[in-house]
Each structure stands twice: as C-alpha cells, then as structure tokens.
Amino acid sequence: MWDYNNKVMDYFLNPRNVGEIADADAVAEVGNMTCGDALKIFLKIDPATRTITDAKFKTFGCASAIASSSILTEIVIGMTIDEAAKVTNRDIVDRLGELPEEKMHCSVMGMEALQAALGNYAKEHGLTLPSVTDEDADDHEGRIVCKCFGVTDVKIRKVIELNHLTTLAQVTEYTKAGGACGACLDQIQQILDEVNHVAKKAAEPEMKPASGDFSKLSPVKKVLKIQEVIDREIKPALERDGGGIELLDLDGNMVKVRLLGVCSSCVNSKLTLRKLVQGKLHEFLSQDLIVSEE
Ligand code: FES
Numbered sequence: 333m334w335d336y337n338n339k340v341m342d343y344f345l346n347p348r349n350v351g352e353i354a355d356a357d358a359v360a361e362v363g364n365m366t367c368g369d370a371l372k373i374f375l376k377i378d379p380a381t382r383t384i385t386d387a388k389f390k391t392f393g394c395a396s397a398i399a400s401s402s403i404l405t406e407i408v409i410g411m412t413i414d415e416a417a418k419v420t421n422r423d424i425v426d427r428l429g430e431l432p433e434e435k436m437h438c439s440v441m442g443m444e445a446l447q448a449a450l451g452n453y454a455k456e457h458g459l460t461l462p463s464v465t466d467e468d469a470d471d472h473e474g475r476i477v478c479k480c481f482g483v484t485d486v487k488i489r490k491v492i493e494l495n496h497l498t499t500l501a502q503v504t505e506y507t508k509a510g511g512a513c514g515a516c517l518d519q520i521q522q523i524l525d526e527v528n529h530v531a532k533k534a535a536e537p538e539m540k541p542a543s544g545d546f547s548k549l550s551p552v553k554k555v556l557k558i559q560e561v562i563d564r565e566i567k568p569a570l571e572r573d574g575g576g577i578e579l580l581d582l583d584g585n586m587v588k589v590r591l592l593g594v595c596s597s598c599v600n601s602k603l604t605l606r607k608l609v610q611g612k613l614h615e616f617l618s619q620d621l622i623v624s625e626e
Contacts, residue, residue, distance in 0.1 A: 334394075334395070334396070334432050334434075334435065335432065336395060336396070336399075336431075336432075337428070337429045337430055339399075339428055339429045340395065340396060340399045340428050340429070340430075340431065341395070341399075342399075343398065343399035343402045343403055343428070344395035344396075344398050344399045347398050347399070347401075347402040348402050348403075348405065348406055349387055349388045349389060349402060349405035349406065349409075350388065350389065350390065350402070351388045351389075351390065352372075352374055352388055352390065353374040353375070353376050353386055353387075353388050355376075356374035356375060356376060356388075357375060357376055357377040357379075357453060358374075358375040358377060358449040358450060358452055358453035359372070359373070359374050359375070359449060359452070360372070360373055360445050360446075360448030360449035360451075360452055361373075361445070361448075362441055362444045362445045362448055363392075363393070363441050363445075364481075364482065368393065368394075369391075369392065369393040369394070369397050369437070369438065369441055370391065370392045370393065371389060371390075371391045371392075371393065371397065371401050371441050371442065371445045372389065372390045372391070372445070373387065373388075373389050373401070373404075373405075373445040373446060373448075373449050374387065374388045374389070374449075375387050375408070375449050375450075375453070377413060377453065379457075381412070382412045382413045382414065383410065383411070383412050383413075384408050384409055384410065384411055384412075384413065384416055385409070386409060387404075387405035387408050387409050388405060389401040389402065389404070389405055389445075393438065393441075394435070394438070396431050396432070396435040396438040396439075397438040397441065399428060399438075400424050400428065400431070400438040400439045400441070400442045401438075401441075401442055401445075403424060403427050403428055404419070404424055404442040404443075404445075404446060406427075407419060407423060407424070407427060408446065413450055413453065413454075413459075413461060414461060414462060416446060416450060417447065417450050417461040417462050417464045418462055419443065419446060420443050420494050421436070421439035421440045421442065421443040421491070421494065421495070421506075422439075422494060422495065424439040424442050424443065425439050433502070433505050434505050435505075436495075436505050436506040437505065437506055437507055437508050440491055440506050440507060444487070447464050450464050451464050474486035474487065477509060477516050477519045477520060477523070478507075478508070478509035478510060478516040478520070479515070479516065480511070480512035480513055480515075480516075481507070481508040481509055481511065481512065483507050483508065483509035485519075485523060487507060487509075488503060488507055488509055488520060488523050489523055489527055491503070491506045491507050492523065492524060492527045492528070493527055497524070498524070498528060499524075500517060500520055500521060500524065503520050503524065529568070536564070539560075539561070539564060539565065539616050540616070541615055541616060542614065542615060542616055542617050542618055542619070544618075546617045546618040547618060547620070551582065554582060555579070555582050557617055558579060558582060558587055558613065558617065558621075559579055561612055561613055561616045561617060562577060562579055562589075562609075565612045565616065566608060566609055566612050569608060570591075570592075570593075570595055570604070570608075571593075573594060573595075574593050574594040575591065575592060575593040575594045575595030575596075575598070575604075576591070576592035576593045576595065577589055577590070577591055577592060577595065577609065578590050578592060580626050581626075585618075585620045585621050585622055586622050586624060587609075587610075587613060587621050587622065587623045587624070588624055588625075588626050589605070589609060589623060589624075589625060589626070590625065590626055591604065591605070591625060601625070605623050605624075605625055606623070609623045610622070610623040
C-alpha cells in the first residue's frame with residue numbers, strides 16, 4: 333500500500349465531480365486501459381466568457397489517478413480556458429500536497445487530459461491557447477519513443493521541462509516511458525541530455541566577446557578563461573560528432589591542446605584547430621592566442 337497523505341485519501345475515497353457531462357463542449361480521453369491507467373475528462377465552457385463552468389471525469393486507475401483527476405476538475409472550474417491551459421501536473425501535485433514519486437504519472441495524465449480537451453476545443457473553434465498546441469489535441473502527432481506505453485518525444489520533453497527531471501528513473505515515474513521492455517531507454521536518455529543541456533545553457537550568462545583585457549590577466553586566470561571557452565563554446569560542438577578536446581598547457585600566447593575521440597584521427601583536425609578552437613579563443617579572449625596540438 334502506498335503512503336498517501338490525508339488529502340489524497342480523501343479525494344480517493346470521496347471523489348468530487350465523477351461522471352459525464354452529456355452536452356460537454358470539450359472532451360478528451362488519455363491513457364490506455366491495457367497500460368493500467370485511463371482518464372476521460374468533460375468540460376462545459378461558456379463561449380461568451382471562455383469560462384469553464386463545469387468539469388467531470390471518469391477514470392480507470394489507482395487511488396492517485398482518482399485523486400489527481402478529481403482535484404483537477406476542482407482546479408479548473410471557474411477558470412477561463414486561457415488560465416486552464418496553463419495548469420500543469422505540478423499544480424495538481426501542489427493542491428494534493430504530495431504524491432509518491434512512483435505515482436507522478438497520474439498527475440501528468442491529468443494535465444495531458446486537460447490539455448487534450450482544450451486542444452480539441454481550440455481546434456474546433458479556431459482559437460489559440462497558451463501552452464496548448466495542435467499536438468495536445470487528440471490527434472497529436474509527436475514521434476512515439478516508448479512503444480510499450482505509446483509515449484511521444486513531445487510528451488517526454490514537456491514533462492522533463494516542467495518538472496526539471498534529470499534521471500531516467502524520474503522520466504519513467506512521470507510518464508511510464510521505459511518502464512516495461514526498456515528498448516526506448518537510450519532514446520529517453522538522449523532527450524534528457526538535450527533538454528537539460530539547453531536549459532543549462534539558457535541559465536548561464538552569455539559569454540562576452542574579447543574586450544582586450546585578456547593580456548592583463550594573471551597566468552592562472554588566463555588558463556581558467558581558456559578552459560571556460562573550451563567547455564562552453566568548443567567541447568559541445570566536438571562532442572556532437574563523437575570528438576573532444578583537453579587543454580594541456582599555456583605557454584605565453586601558445587595554447588596547447590589535445591584532440592580526443594574521432595577528432596584525434598580526423599583528416600580535418602588542423603582545420604578544426606584553426607577554425608573552431610583558435611577561432612573561438614580569438615572571438616572571446618584574444619587575437620594573440622595561437623593554438624597548437626601536442
Ligand atoms: S519501448 Fe519503452 S518500455 Fe518498451
């Protein structure tokens with residue numbers, strides 16, 4: 333038995349807004365009975381005010397799926413569709429207080445159902461909603477990454493970004509992807525690396541172009557600056573092609589490096605050193621630096 337808090341237990345044992353809305357304006361169903369969880373959500377929307385006046389759900393799932401779906405209907409009733417489009421699985425978890433990590437996919441299923449319903453509504457009425465794309469509608473495209481659970485790259489990317497996920501285990505807990513045969517784990521890891529690399533880059537302050545101050549730095553600071561340019565501007569480009577680089581020494585203006593991986597045996601290594609490595613050091617530090625390979 334999972335260790336649920338009192339609020340989750342209350343919404344599981346006394347779920348609010350269970351059922352269907354016969355004349356619903358927006359409906360969506362997500363999940364799959366064969367995978368263990370499914371949720372159908374019904375929304376009544378006032379077209380004049382774009383407000384959700386009623387919401388109901390039917391779910392096939394565990395206690396946390398019932399509690400997540402139920403509290404989601406309470407969250408969105410009274411919201412405009414623009415506000416509801418911004419509701420994420422984090423809002424569901426926050427309103428419930430907490431969910432066990434292994435059950436986070438239930439909150440994600442709620443967010444998915446809501447966005448699918450709003451996506452369908454927006455498509456039908458020619459509207460644009462924040463955070464909702466055509467891919468959120470029932471006929472979403474996305475590339476299936478996990479065949480066992482039918483999870484797309486779009487969903488995995490979105491859940492990683494929203495919840496700041498960093499490990500494969502977390503992606504499985506939040507989306508189920510990777511939780512059966514494991515054949516998709518490499519692809520999930522690739523998406524994790526991509527998303528987190530982009531996020532890390534965005535959080536770092538921009539590197540400034542060379543200002544002429546480099547020559548006034550102490551030798552230690554010069555080495556640190558060169559290492560920073562290598563790490564941020566050069567290494568990622570080389571690693572994308574299976575190569576790498578390490579800084580060996582700084583002797584006056586001579587920067588000694590070693591190319592690694594496929595770069596070490598590449599016929600274009602001299603060009604890489606001059607164009608990419610030396611080019612970036614000139615751009616961000618000093619035109620006087622000369623790069624050589626040891
Ligand atoms: S393809 Fe993802 S677990 Fe099987």
